[in-house]
Amino acid sequence: MADTILFDLFGVIARPQSSAGMARLVETAGAAAPAFWNAYWDRRPPYDRGRLTGPGFWSRVAETLGTRFDDRRIAELVAADAASWSEVDDTMVSLVGELAASGRRVALLSNIPEDLAVHYEAHHPWFRHFEVCAFSCRIGHVKPSAGAYLWCRDALGVAADRILFVDDRAENVRAAEAAGMGGHLFTGSARLRAALN
Template identity: 65%
Template sequence: MFGVIARHQSEDGKARLAAIADVPESRFWEAYWGLRQPYDRGDTAGFAYWRGVADALGTDFGPHRIARLIEADIASWSAVDDTMVALIEELAAAATPVALLSNIPEELAVHYEGHHPWLKHFRVRGFSCRIGHAKPEPGAYRWCLDALGAEPGRVLFVDDREDNIRAAEASGIRGHLFTTPARLREALCLSTGRLSTGQLSAGRLKP
């Protein structure tokens, strides 16, 4: 979802997080990303994740600061690309089945479910925090294929990260590296032979 439908973490949001943590930014982001995969996978919840970040930094955030960090983290990832959302609506109107596979912690998943009704258009929603697998782990792709009931060769996986694309292709899934909606639209028209230039798969997986 992030980097395709939702936007990447905002610079203002990143600055706010580092300011709340009150530690050097380089050290903060090393700890933030170093512990992120288990958080995305649902192995740990928000407070435990931020306590781990604090431990890695040799500090103590405390409950109030952790609550502020969780709130700021959600806000930093909350922007979406309205053009892509509109294209999702086009797909829904055209009855084109789409599914979503996203690395996302529970707190952020709850936020998206509460604020973005376009999520209902996805036949399958594979949130990493709820399926126990995070990209590029093979289990994430197996889970989605099972949920879709589709053969790998009939699925097109769209992502903005090459490592995630390679992992999908290792499972037999076709991959497309997302750069712009227009290029994805063209790729889908060529690969399916069913989509007009007015239709686009905005999801991560499509049978």
């Protein structure tokens, strides 16, 4: 049995980007939704890898949209982006706490930019349960690249087969399994709890 549980954040413990938050982002940007989201996701990978700051990311989004965001607009977009990703599943937060209290090691692996990582660290005290927080913006690897899982293995100091990786995306789970970890495709807290017993 795996004694270390490595969690994805969004779609597992944190909820996906909220529709209200997404609408606020589009409104703040003053752009048409389809074009905005194409620019947002096209420009996102370097931000998640820590190669762009928030202002750098939003300046590139603006460039793609054929416009320019001033410093005030960029600050508003950074805040709105963090807020759009900030809702969590309280049932999963409780499960993380239970696992830590029972002696199971828990860790986190998330594709996340620095601004959002800082937001979570500042506003979610349950992050203290994680022995390792492997944020893509800080480790230089993004899922599903093998380097992300190997970085976590080395940081945790255990053999890969002692780690169970939990993610809501099948390609990320398969990549963890290819790196020697156990994998659990997350579809809900009840099924995960049963798998952990």
